[in-house]
Amino acid sequence: MITTRFSKISATVAGLVAAIFVGVANVSADNKTEYNVPISTIHPTQAAVGKAQIASKISTYVENGALTKDYYNDFNDDNGYTNGLYSLNGVSQTDKTTYKTNSIQSVIPDAKLTNDSTAKVPVIKGPGGTLYATDGHHGSTTYEFIKQQYNLGFDTINVEVIADYSSLSMADFYKKLIDNNQVLPMAFNVKTGEYQSFSLDRLPTHMYANEFVNDPFRSLAYFWRKSAIDKDNVTANFAEFYLGMFLTSTGEFKGLSFESQDDYLTAFNKGNAILQKLINGDTTYTALFNKVLTIPYGVTPSMLGIQSTFDDTKIAAQRQKLTDALAFLTNTPALATSNTTLFDLNTEQLTKQVATFKSLSASDYTKDSYQKVNDLITKANELISNNGSQTDLDSLTSQIEQALRNLVKVPTTEILDTTQFEQQVTRFNKLTATQYDSTHYQSIKNAIAEIQALITNHGTQNELNTKVESLQAKIDALKPVSSVKTATNTSPKHNHKQHLELPRTMVKQPIIISPVMIALVLMASVSFSYKRFKLF
Structure with missing residues (x-):
C-alpha cells in the first residue's frame, strides 16, 4: 500500500457535499470480516473502471444462460475462500466441489475465513458506517451486473474492514482517504486524452457499471498482463490508473477516441512497445516515469507489477482476448453506458462575470483592457468545451474578475452642457x-x-x-428649520421710570431757541397781561 500523499490533487476535496448513504443490513461480523454484505451498499473510491475488462470477465462467466466454473472460482476467491478453503467451528475445511459449482457462503452459511486468508474486497468504514471499497471494484461491479442483467449469481460478498473512519465528518473523511492514498480523485477523460481531477462528491455511490466512467487504460492494463505486468506483484493501490497516467504522458495516444475496436488495438500495441522499452531501461521513458509517478507519488515500476523482463510470446493470446472482450462490449449496451457528468464543470461564477462584461460598452474602455477580459472569457469557454478541469476554470474565472476590476475608461472629449x-x-x-x-x-x-x-x-x-x-x-426637499417662537402679547408691569426716560434723540442735546420761539413767548406774555388788566 502506498502511503505517499496525493499532494497535487488534494485541493479537489475543497467544497465537498455529503453523499447519501445506504445502511448495511443483516451483516454478521467475525473480527474484521463482515459476511454477506450487499454489493449495492458498498461505495467505490474510484470513479472509473475498465469496461472492456469487465466485458472479458462476463463473457467467460456466463455461457448459454448459465454460470461457468470461472465465475464460481473467482467469486469464492473474492469472498476469501481461496481454492475452496474455509473454516467451520474453528477447524479448517476444503470443499473443491462447491468451490467450482456454487457459492461456499451460500451452501455453507457458517463458513468463515481461515486465519491465514482474507476477503479480496478491502473496505473502510466511513461516516454513518458506510463501507468504502479500496479494491475489488471490477469484481464487485461484474457480479452486481450479472445479477441485475441476467438474474444469475450472487449480489452479496464478504469484505475485510481495514480501517474505521466512521467518526469523521465527510470533509475529514475524504481528507483522510487522500492522505492515505485510499481514494483516487482522478480519472481518464476520453475527450481530452488526459487524467483529470474531479470533486470527490461525484464519486459513484454504487458498484453499478453505468455510474462509472470508462477508462480504456484500466482495461488495457488487464490485457498487458503476462507480457509486461505480473498482477501478483502489484503492491500499489490503483496501480493500473497510475500506469495509465504514465502512458498518456508520453503523448503516444493522442487522437484515439476509443470509440472503435481499432483504437483499443492500436493502444494495445503502443502500450506493449512503451512498456518493453521501459523494462529494457530506455532512458527517455525511465526519466518520464520518474517525473510523472516516482517523484510526485513515490510509485516505482515494481509497485505497479511491471516485470523485470518483457515476454512478447504472450502478446498474441492477450490481443485475441482483448478482441473478444471488445466484441462483447459492443453488443452489451447496458455495460457500455458510462457516466457522462463526472467532468461537468461548475460555471456559476463564470456566468456572473460574463453577464457583468456583457453589460459594458466597449467604447467606454481602452482597447487593451477590454480585449483582455474578452480573451479570458474565450479561453474559459474553450476549456469548458474541451472538458477541462474545475481547478483551471476557477483560476480563469478569478482572472476574469480581476481583469474586470482593472478595466481602464477612455478619457472623453465630450463638451458637457453644465x-x-x-x-x-x-x-x-x-x-x-x-x-x-x-x-x-x-x-x-x-x-x-x-x-x-x-x-x-x-x-x-x-x-x-x-x-x-x-x-x-x-x-x-430642503426645508427651513422652525423659527423661535415670539413672546405672548401680555401687558407688562407698570414701571414709573419708563415715563421719565427720554428718547436718545433728546438726551444731552444742545438747547437751541430760535428768534421765532422768543417772539411767540413774548406775544403770549403781552396777551396774558392785557386780559388780566381788563379783568381788573
Whole structure:
C-alpha cells in the first residue's frame, strides 16, 4: 500500500457535499470480516473502471444462460475462500466441489475465513458506517451486473474492514482517504486524452457499471498482463490508473477516441512497445516515469507489477482476448453506458462575470483592457468545451474578475452642457445655511462637489444629467428649520421710570431757541397781561 500523499490533487476535496448513504443490513461480523454484505451498499473510491475488462470477465462467466466454473472460482476467491478453503467451528475445511459449482457462503452459511486468508474486497468504514471499497471494484461491479442483467449469481460478498473512519465528518473523511492514498480523485477523460481531477462528491455511490466512467487504460492494463505486468506483484493501490497516467504522458495516444475496436488495438500495441522499452531501461521513458509517478507519488515500476523482463510470446493470446472482450462490449449496451457528468464543470461564477462584461460598452474602455477580459472569457469557454478541469476554470474565472476590476475608461472629449448644474448651484447659493438642517445642507454641498469632480474628470453627459437631477431633488426637499417662537402679547408691569426716560434723540442735546420761539413767548406774555388788566 502506498502511503505517499496525493499532494497535487488534494485541493479537489475543497467544497465537498455529503453523499447519501445506504445502511448495511443483516451483516454478521467475525473480527474484521463482515459476511454477506450487499454489493449495492458498498461505495467505490474510484470513479472509473475498465469496461472492456469487465466485458472479458462476463463473457467467460456466463455461457448459454448459465454460470461457468470461472465465475464460481473467482467469486469464492473474492469472498476469501481461496481454492475452496474455509473454516467451520474453528477447524479448517476444503470443499473443491462447491468451490467450482456454487457459492461456499451460500451452501455453507457458517463458513468463515481461515486465519491465514482474507476477503479480496478491502473496505473502510466511513461516516454513518458506510463501507468504502479500496479494491475489488471490477469484481464487485461484474457480479452486481450479472445479477441485475441476467438474474444469475450472487449480489452479496464478504469484505475485510481495514480501517474505521466512521467518526469523521465527510470533509475529514475524504481528507483522510487522500492522505492515505485510499481514494483516487482522478480519472481518464476520453475527450481530452488526459487524467483529470474531479470533486470527490461525484464519486459513484454504487458498484453499478453505468455510474462509472470508462477508462480504456484500466482495461488495457488487464490485457498487458503476462507480457509486461505480473498482477501478483502489484503492491500499489490503483496501480493500473497510475500506469495509465504514465502512458498518456508520453503523448503516444493522442487522437484515439476509443470509440472503435481499432483504437483499443492500436493502444494495445503502443502500450506493449512503451512498456518493453521501459523494462529494457530506455532512458527517455525511465526519466518520464520518474517525473510523472516516482517523484510526485513515490510509485516505482515494481509497485505497479511491471516485470523485470518483457515476454512478447504472450502478446498474441492477450490481443485475441482483448478482441473478444471488445466484441462483447459492443453488443452489451447496458455495460457500455458510462457516466457522462463526472467532468461537468461548475460555471456559476463564470456566468456572473460574463453577464457583468456583457453589460459594458466597449467604447467606454481602452482597447487593451477590454480585449483582455474578452480573451479570458474565450479561453474559459474553450476549456469548458474541451472538458477541462474545475481547478483551471476557477483560476480563469478569478482572472476574469480581476481583469474586470482593472478595466481602464477612455478619457472623453465630450463638451458637457453644465447649464442645469449651474442653475442649481446658483439657486443653492442664495440659501442661508443657518436656516436649514446642517446634515441635509452639507449633503447638497457634497453632491455639488461630486458633480464638479465628474466634470473635471470628463464624465459623460448622461452621468452629469443623472447627478444633476439628484441634486435638484435634494434642493427641492430642503426645508427651513422652525423659527423661535415670539413672546405672548401680555401687558407688562407698570414701571414709573419708563415715563421719565427720554428718547436718545433728546438726551444731552444742545438747547437751541430760535428768534421765532422768543417772539411767540413774548406775544403770549403781552396777551396774558392785557386780559388780566381788563379783568381788573
